[in-house]
Amino acid sequence: MALLTPYSKVPELNTATVLLVENEEELQSKLANAIVQYEKHFNVNVRLARKLPLPVENKETRPRIDLIVFIVNLLSERSLQSVESSLAHLHSDCFLGKVCFLVTDARCGSHTQERLVSVRKLAASHQCPVLCAEHRTAEGVNAAAVRLLNILKVTAGMSPIATTALYLSSLTRCSVTSDLDED
Amino acid sequence: MTPAPSKQTEMDQDSQPSEVAAKAVLLEECEEQFGLLQKLQNEIILADTEANDDQSNEAVNRLIAVTSELEQWQEMEPKLLTTSPDVLLAVGKEELQRLNSQLKMVLSCSQAKLDAQEKILKREQTWQAEKKEALNAVCEKITRLQRENEKSEHSVLQDMKRKINNLKDYHSSLMEMLSDMLAEHFPLPDPQGNGTKKKRAAAYDAEINLISLSEIIERLTNKTLETSHDPYVTTDDTFWPPYTEMLLRNGIATRHPEDCNKIRLENFF
Numbered sequence: 273m274a275l276l277t278p279y280s281k282v283p284e285l286n287t288a289t290v291l292l293v294e295n296e297e298e299l300q301s302k303l304a305n306a307i308v309q310y311e312k313h314f315n316v317n318v319r320l321a322r323k324l325p326l327p328v329e330n331k332e333t334r335p336r337i338d339l340i341v342f343i344v345n346l347l348s349e350r351s352l353q354s355v356e357s358s359l360a361h362l363h364s365d366c367f368l369g370k371v372c373f374l375v376t377d378a379r380c381g382s383h384t385q386e387r388l389v390s391v392r393k394l395a396a397s398h399q400c401p402v403l404c405a406e407h408r409t410a411e412g413v414n415a416a417a418v419r420l421l422n423i424l425k426v427t428a429g430m431s432p433i434a435t436t437a438l439y440l441s442s443l444t445r446c447s448v449t450s451d452l453d454e455d
Numbered sequence: 456m457t458p459a460p461s462k463q464t465e466m467d468q469d470s471q472p473s474e475v476a477a478k479a480v481l482l483e484e485c486e487e488q489f490g491l492l493q494k495l496q497n498e499i500i501l502a503d504t505e506a507n508d509d510q511s512n513e514a515v516n517r518l519i520a521v522t523s524e525l526e527q528w529q530e531m532e533p534k535l536l537t538t539s540p541d542v543l544l545a546v547g548k549e550e551l552q553r554l555n556s557q558l559k560m561v562l563s564c565s566q567a568k569l570d571a572q573e574k575i576l577k578r579e580q581t582w583q584a585e586k587k588e589a590l591n592a593v594c595e596k597i598t599r600l601q602r603e604n605e606k607s608e609h610s611v612l613q614d615m616k617r618k619i620n621n622l623k624d625y626h627s628s629l630m631e632m633l634s635d636m637l638a639e640h641f642p643l644p645d646p647q648g649n650g651t652k653k654k655r656a657a658a659y660d661a662e663i664n665l666i667s668l669s670e671i672i673e674r675l676t677n678k679t680l681e682t683s684h685d686p687y688v689t690t691d692d693t694f695w696p697p698y699t700e701m702l703l704r705n706g707i708a709t710r711h712p713e714d715c716n717k718i719r720l721e722n723f724f
Contacts, residue, residue: 280503282496285489364513366518398513438520
């Protein structure tokens with residue numbers, strides 16, 4: 273099975289690549305535009321996908337992916353399910369700091385709260401950070417883009433202070449507190 | 456991996472012609488690092504293809520990765536990028552400025568957090584004070600209720616005695632006030648009042664034994680309370696007529712329906 277591995281390719285100079293995986297393809301393009309607009313100091317490649325595994329045809333031309341962002345829309349059940357199935361196609365080394373979860377619509381109702389809890393549990397089991405984003409306004413998209421860029425800089429090795437992706441993910445990983453567990 | 460991109464940015468900055476030598480040095484170092492990177496990458500690819508699918512527990516994986524990274528950091532010694540002072544100056548300036556702005560952000564952020572916490576503290580303190588007051592009030596009420604509930608017969612008796620005494624005191628004070636008021640405002644008619652000699656003489660005889668208004672009222676109340684089946688008091692010459700008339704007209708006393716010389720205290724509800 274072709275797994276997405278983190279370190280199988282040589283990184284390019286002054287470039288970072290982020291892969292946005294979203295089932296609904298709503299936020300992907302907006303976020304991609306915002307990210308590319310924001311970053312002036314180095315090149316950012318944004319690749320979009322609906323789910324993993326990525327198509328085999330592009331395998332050779334695809335650059336090394338520094339950060340994989342799973343976008344989960346909490347209003348639809350299938351979003352979370354597709355993310356869960358995509359997670360199986362990732363090499364386990366990816367979870368050492370190269371995966372991040374982005375949830376949208378976290379405030380819109382009771383079902384979203386349950387799904388948010390399950391996303392957080394999923395993220396906590398893989399020890400990855402969870403970001404909440406608001407995708408309906410431009411400011412929300414820009415804010416999400418800035419946050420992702422911060423994480424991307426670290427995972428691509430652009431941060432000159434001694435921060436590595438693993439370290440950052442240990443700091444920012446999602447933790448599920450005990451009262452969530454007792455729910 | 457880390458030095459390569461940052462050196463690129465430095466190269467963009469050092470555009471002065473006198474820095475060509477420094478640029479060359481930097482480029483060389485970049486090439487060196489890139490060669491190292493390629494070597495490492497090849498090793499990784501080999502290792503990957505050999506030990507693939509080692510998808511054991513993620514936590515174990517993480518532990519191994521973290522400990523190996525820790526060892527790396529402990530071994531690594533900090534070294535300068537290059538010994539060229541201009542490069543170092545440029546890099547240093549940029550770094551310090553960035554650090555400065557980041558620290559300013561951190562400062563304002565922590566200030567805001569501090570203010571928020573202080574507000575919360577104040578609010579919680581006022582809440583606590585209110586709750587303490589409520590607690591005190593409730594405790595007092597509890598002790599009061601407990602005391603009341605602990606009534607034995609003895610204390611009921613004591614309560615009753617106390618109440619009776621209070622009422623007696625009140626009653627006596629009322630009586631005192633009443634007699635004072637009556638003595639002040641309704642005195643016995645003056646034997647040396649105005650009038651002709653003749654009237655005076657006639658009146659004087661009749662007024663020797665006049666009783667005061669308080670005496671009249673006393674007689675009426677005593678008759679009513681003691682012999683309630685026959686509360687009538689016979690008026691005679693000892694009753695000064697104006698006073699009886701006043702009592703009758705003000706509704707304090709009424710006549711007997713058949714005998715006009717008898718009066719009694721009016722019912723009060």
